[in-house]
Amino acid sequence: MSNKKNKDIKIDDSESENENESGSDRDSDLDSDGNYIGDKELQADFEGRNPEDCDFHGIKQLLRQLFLKSNVDLGELAQIIISQNYVGSVVKQCLDDGQDDDDEDDDGSDGVFGVTTVINITKRKDESCVQQIRTLLMTLAEENANDKTKALVNKILSDDDRHVGLVINERILNIPAAISVPLFASLQSELEKAVKRDMPYTFQYLIWICKTYNTGEDSSEVLFANQEEKPLLEEALASFEVDVTEQADLSQWDYEGGALTPCRKVLIFDGSKFNNLVRLLKEEVENV
Template sequence: MASKKKRVVQLEEKMQADDVAADDEEGSSDMDDDDDSSDGEVNEEIQVEFEARTIEDSDFHGARALLQQLFLKAKIDLSEMANTIISQNYIGSVIKQIDIPDSDEEDDDMGEGDPVLGLITVINITEKQNVECVKQFRSMLMEKCQACSQQQKERLSQILTDADQQVGYLISERYINIPPQISVPMYESLFKEMEKCTRKKMKYEFGHYILISKCYRPKGSDQLFYTNAEEELISKEIEFSFTYSVASERDTVVDGKWDAEDQMEALRTVLVIPSENLQTAVANIKTALAAT
C-alpha cells in the first residue's frame, strides 16, 4: 500500500449543519428525521475543512459509490474501474474531511475508513482499451452518441480509435455539498502529477479529455444546469458535447428530489475537451471563483 500523503491545499468552508452529510446517506437521514421531534429547520453554521489525499486500497467503496452516482445503471463494471483508479494512485486524489483527533494516540491511523467525499483522476482509455470496464465505457460513449449529428459521431469515433493520440477519461466527482472552490487545487495537483508521469515516459500526455458531467434542466426547457458548477466553464472550452437523459434511472443521489417532483430532468453531458483547453478552463474557474 502506498504511503499516505496530503497534497492539496486545505479548504475551509462554512456549511449549513443540515447539509454536511452526503446526499446518498438516505437511510441515515431518514433515521435522523424519525428521531427529531422538532419540525424546525437547523440553521447552525459549522466550519468544515477538506483535504486531498492519495488514493488508497481502503478508498475502494467510496470511489465506487462516486462512480455509481455518475453511471447509475450503465453497464460498466464499476468495481473494476475503482480498482483501476486505485492501481494508478500516483495520479489523482480523494477528498476527505479533516478531523481533529481527541488525543495524539494512533495519529498514524488517522483517516483510515474516512468517507470519500470527492475524487479526481484520469484514466488513459487508449492505453487501457483492453481492460473490460474501459471497453464498456468506450462502448457506452458511442451508444449515447447515436443521437448526435453524423459529424459528431464520426469525430468521436476518430478520437477514440486514433492510435497516435492518447485519450484521458477525466473523473471529477464529489457530493453536492462540497463547494466548487475545491476543484481548482484538485485540478492543479492533477496537472502536476501528469507532468511528472510524462517526464517518466508514462502515457499521461493526452490529445483529448472526456469528462461526463451531471446536469439537469427544467422539464420543457432547453436551459442546462451543471451540478458541479465549475464544469459550466469547462463546457465553454470543448470541441463538442452531447447530452443524454438518465431520468428513468432514478438519479436519487444528486437530482432525485427534482426528478421525483416532475420539475427537473436528470441528464449527463459528455464533454470532449482538447488537452490544451483544459488548463485554460481551470484558469478561468480560478478567476471566476475569486470574483465571487
C-alpha cells in the first residue's frame, strides 16, 4: 500500500543540534520514560503515513515508552500495528526535495516520531501480545482500581460479544500536540471506512492508556505527557492510576522546584463516544 500524507505540520522539534553532545549530557536531558526534554530546538516538517515494515523498530521503541517493562511482547504488537496499516498512522519527518524515500542507507526504522492507532483486543484476544495486554489490564485494575472499576474491567474483557478497542497515541515528547489533530481525523475516517466494509472496528468500549506525571502527594495536579488527552478524563466511564516509578529508568524529574512521578492513567470509554473524544482533543489543542 502506498504511503498516505495526512497533513504537513511545521513545528519546533526540541532535539539537540549538537551531533557531538556527550552521552552524559544527553542522559541528563531525558525524562523518566527516556524522552528528550532538553531546550534546544530544531525546526522540522512532519507527516502522517501508513505504517510499513521499515517502521517496525521505531514503533516498538515508542511502545516501550508506553508499556515500559511490562510483560508485553512489543515486537508482536508492532507487527499487528503494521499489519492493519489501513487503520492508523505513523509520524515521519518529511523528506527534503530530491531525497529518495527508498534510500539504501536509511531504511526509515529510526525515523518514527509517533504512532496513532486502535487495536481490537477482543477480536485479537488469541494473539499472545494481546493476551498479555488483557492480563496486564486486569492485574493493574485489581491492584489499583476501586471495586466498581475492577468489575467493569473484568466485564468488558470477558464478554466476547462486546468488542474493546485499545487506543494507542504515542509520540516522542518534543513533538507538539498539534500533530494529533490530523492524525485522529485520519483515524476517524479510516475507522468509518473499515466499518462500512464490515471489518471489526465497531467498539462497545475503548481503553486509552495515558502517560501522566504527578507533582507530589500534596498536589492534585496531574500533568499529561500528551496535552491533548487532558480533557478526556472527564468523559471516561471509569479510570484508575498506576505509579510506574519502579519501571522507569529515572524515577522522577524536576518540575518548577519540585519533582514529577511517572504514572499511567487507564481510561475506559463508551465506544460510541470516539468522535466526541476526537472533538475534545482538537479543542484542547486549539486552546493551548
